[in-house]
Amino acid sequence: MHNQFFTVDYQSATTRARLGTIATEHGLVRTPVFMPVGTQATVKTMSPRELEELGAEIILSNTYHLYLRPGHDLVAEAGGLHGFMGWNRPILTDSGGFQVFSLATLRKISEEGVEFRSHLDGSKHFISPEKSIQIQMDLGADIIMAFDECAPYPADRSYVKRSKDLTTRWAKRCKEAHNRSGQALFGIVQGGVYHDLRRESAEELIELDFPGYGIGGLSVGEPKELMYEVLEELIPVMPGHKPRYLMGVGSPDCLIEGVIRGVDMFDCVWPTRLARHGMAITRQGNLPVRDQPYSRDFRPLEEGCTCYTCQNFTRAYIRHLLKAKEVLGIRLTTIHNLAFLIRLMQDIRQAIREERLLEFRDEFMAEYGRGR
Amino acid sequence: MHNQFFTVDYQSATTRARLGTIATEHGLVRTPVFMPVGTQATVKTMSPRELEELGAEIILSNTYHLYLRPGHDLVAEAGGLHGFMGWNRPILTDSGGFQVFSLATLRKISEEGVEFRSHLDGSKHFISPEKSIQIQMDLGADIIMAFDECAPYPADRSYVKRSKDLTTRWAKRCKEAHNRSGQALFGIVQGGVYHDLRRESAEELIELDFPGYGIGGLSVGEPKELMYEVLEELIPVMPGHKPRYLMGVGSPDCLIEGVIRGVDMFDCVWPTRLARHGMAITRQGNLPVRDQPYSRDFRPLEEGCTCYTCQNFTRAYIRHLLKAKEVLGIRLTTIHNLAFLIRLMQDIRQAIREERLLEFRDEFMAEYGRGR
Numbered sequence: 001m002h003n004q005f006f007t008v009d010y011q012s013a014t015t016r017a018r019l020g021t022i023a024t025e026h027g028l029v030r031t032p033v034f035m036p037v038g039t040q041a042t043v044k045t046m047s048p049r050e051l052e053e054l055g056a057e058i059i060l061s062n063t064y065h066l067y068l069r070p071g072h073d074l075v076a077e078a079g080g081l082h083g084f085m086g087w088n089r090p091i092l093t094d095s096g097g098f099q100v101f102s103l104a105t106l107r108k109i110s111e112e113g114v115e116f117r118s119h120l121d122g123s124k125h126f127i128s129p130e131k132s133i134q135i136q137m138d139l140g141a142d143i144i145m146a147f148d149e150c151a152p153y154p155a156d157r158s159y160v161k162r163s164k165d166l167t168t169r170w171a172k173r174c175k176e177a178h179n180r181s182g183q184a185l186f187g188i189v190q191g192g193v194y195h196d197l198r199r200e201s202a203e204e205l206i207e208l209d210f211p212g213y214g215i216g217g218l219s220v221g222e223p224k225e226l227m228y229e230v231l232e233e234l235i236p237v238m239p240g241h242k243p244r245y246l247m248g249v250g251s252p253d254c255l256i257e258g259v260i261r262g263v264d265m266f267d268c269v270w271p272t273r274l275a276r277h278g279m280a281i282t283r284q285g286n287l288p289v290r291d292q293p294y295s296r297d298f299r300p301l302e303e304g305c306t307c308y309t310c311q312n313f314t315r316a317y318i319r320h321l322l323k324a325k326e327v328l329g330i331r332l333t334t335i336h337n338l339a340f341l342i343r344l345m346q347d348i349r350q351a352i353r354e355e356r357l358l359e360f361r362d363e364f365m366a367e368y369g370r371g372r
Numbered sequence: 373m374h375n376q377f378f379t380v381d382y383q384s385a386t387t388r389a390r391l392g393t394i395a396t397e398h399g400l401v402r403t404p405v406f407m408p409v410g411t412q413a414t415v416k417t418m419s420p421r422e423l424e425e426l427g428a429e430i431i432l433s434n435t436y437h438l439y440l441r442p443g444h445d446l447v448a449e450a451g452g453l454h455g456f457m458g459w460n461r462p463i464l465t466d467s468g469g470f471q472v473f474s475l476a477t478l479r480k481i482s483e484e485g486v487e488f489r490s491h492l493d494g495s496k497h498f499i500s501p502e503k504s505i506q507i508q509m510d511l512g513a514d515i516i517m518a519f520d521e522c523a524p525y526p527a528d529r530s531y532v533k534r535s536k537d538l539t540t541r542w543a544k545r546c547k548e549a550h551n552r553s554g555q556a557l558f559g560i561v562q563g564g565v566y567h568d569l570r571r572e573s574a575e576e577l578i579e580l581d582f583p584g585y586g587i588g589g590l591s592v593g594e595p596k597e598l599m600y601e602v603l604e605e606l607i608p609v610m611p612g613h614k615p616r617y618l619m620g621v622g623s624p625d626c627l628i629e630g631v632i633r634g635v636d637m638f639d640c641v642w643p644t645r646l647a648r649h650g651m652a653i654t655r656q657g658n659l660p661v662r663d664q665p666y667s668r669d670f671r672p673l674e675e676g677c678t679c680y681t682c683q684n685f686t687r688a689y690i691r692h693l694l695k696a697k698e699v700l701g702i703r704l705t706t707i708h709n710l711a712f713l714i715r716l717m718q719d720i721r722q723a724i725r726e727e728r729l730l731e732f733r734d735e736f737m738a739e740y741g742r743g744r
Binding site: 040041042044045046047048049069070074077078084085086295296298308312313314316317320321323324326327328330331332 | 441699
């Protein structure tokens with residue numbers, strides 16, 4: 001039934017939302033999906049078993065980080081990322097493009113690629129589209145991304161156009177360099193908040209016929225309304241039978257609004273990072289459980305939540321652990337935050353199936369928005 | 373069958389080792405036992421579920437730390453330590469005596485108790501024997517300890533004698549202050565490395581008729597041989613039908629030698645602390661898995677180990693996590709180290725049952741000692 005890479009199982013009649021299935025050698029992924037981020041071959045504080053129990057069907061890892069440490073050759077020797085980290089479900093790696101631009105220092109961009117210094121030890125490196133693909137073939141994820149330049153926000157039109165054109169030329173080189181079967185290479189649409197550049201980017205990449213498309217360069221500081229407008233203009237241009245992946249986006253409101261506009265895949269460090277800052281995501285808004293008012297609060301992080309944390313521990317205990325800098329405090333908060341987003345995506349899929357996604361959005365935001 | 377607090381199920385004919393069972397309201401503990409330490413109401417990095425899966429039957433927590441943070445009144449409100457931390461098996465709390473002497477500053481010891489400043493914020497506090505017992509009744513552990521003065525090593529005989537005498541007077545006050553049913557209060561034998569003082573201490577405490585006895589003030593810097601000699605002199609004086617708990621001791625050689633000499637219970641932060649330093653305990657000695665030679669070692673921490681870590685992850689992966697300062701690295705190493713010691717105690721109990729504990733010691737140490 002799912003012998004093709006992506007199947008649209010149901011197209012909503014009232015919004016651009018759809019239900020789909022991505023089929024990989026490591027199993028199926030039901031879309032729309034949120035992918036927890038495992039930057040350094042581990043979703044921070046979590047074991048693979050815990051991720052499976054939460055129902056995570058795919059995770060993301062980072063080419064830039066793994067290239068620097070422990071090195072893609074070592075990961076390849078370990079049997080690829082799946083074997084190295086003991087995760088047997090699907091994995092997506094990004095190309096390193098975004099990280100080179102956000103983490104590395106002294107970047108020098110040329111037609112050939114990017115020269116930069118490592119954020120770890122200042123050592124000098126060069127990544128080209130071909131190199132990024134080679135690294136990602138060594139890492140062996142199920143889905144990999146083309147090497148792109150991610151323009152900052154704000155940036156003027158001429159810079160964004162040059163950057164988008166370069167990304168297209170690099171995408172072509174990525175495709176030519178890629179020759180690992182059972183691994184899907186996605187192109188990345190750029191173009192900032194300029195609708196015509198976004199459309200151009202999409203059309204140029206569609207010509208290269210990738211099995212899926214990332215939407216990059218959003219959620220980089222622009223107002224959310226601008227992001228939603230880009231999605232509304234861009235997605236009708238994108239092929240209906242291929243997955244659309246909105247990169248680096250993961251707050252509940254953006255997930256719902258993204259799905260309504262036709263996005264199938266998301267990833268974000270937000271839920272795990274929020275946990276490290278002592279914040280829990282709940283339907284009533286984000287809860288600063290690290291704070292004093294929760295020291296004698298013997299309720300779970302979220303009433304009714306079925307995750308391991310909420311079934312067994314109180315806000316008071318988690319607050320104690322966070323104050324005492326005990327690892328279990330971050331672990332328990334991370335478990336809950338990921339459980340929240342994975343369950344939110346399940347609820348979204350259910351709402352699509354029942355053609356009540358817009359009502360779901362309004363109900364959810366009335367409660368969540370009030371709490372923040 | 374186990375309606376009394378402690379039952380000796382089997383007394384070895386060839387050594388002082390014995391098999392026993394401690395019966396508490398939260399379940400049975402088979403002795404000899406190693407108790408993982410959960411200083412701040414959490415065994416560092418571990419969840420209660422993971423501890424249960426490792427077969428931990430009892431854990432230890434610290435009165436001094438919990439009194440300072442989050443406070444014993446808060447823990448009592450949460451339903452005691454069991455409810456607070458979500459651990460439903462037996463718990464032992466120490467009295468705070470040792471921590472006041474090892475962590476707090478500006479201590480002033482008087483007949484009444486100890487005045488000290490918190491290691492957290494420098495605030496001034498006073499703990500008396502009665503206060504320690506009140507705190508421990510609030511925490512609600514299954515086994516609690518008398519408030520003692522732990523003399524340093526080396527210390528001259530006259531100091532150790534005065535300290536031992538004070539500990540005996542405090543033990544009497546602890547017993548008078550204690551009135552929580554279902555909770556066993558142990559006395560603590562002191563006396564440093566002076567055999568006659570140890571015997572005096574034991575005899576004085578036996579007169580007070582505690583349900584069990586701690587052996588304190590050992591493993592504080594003295595050579596191991598001196599510790600073993602104290603055990604050989606002391607244990608024949610101690611009652612045979614009550615558990616003997618050698619406090620703060622947990623290295624494999626000391627566990628085996630302690631059991632041979634008649635010890636039933638042990639605790640130590642060593643396995644969890646070792647894990648945080650990137651060291652794994654194996655039968656071949658302690659493995660510095662954080663080090664470069666393990667970066668491409670795709671074997672488990674210990675061949676043949678059945679713990680979650682060894683069944684699923686390699687030294688190379690754990691080394692990567694430790695180098696990248698990822699929490700999962702310490703988690704996985706901690707799981708293995710605790711699994712190692714809990715399995716060692718199972719092996720020791722089996723060896724007692726089969727009257728081959730001395731052979732087990734020799735075989736174990738031939739391999740473990742060589743590796744260090």
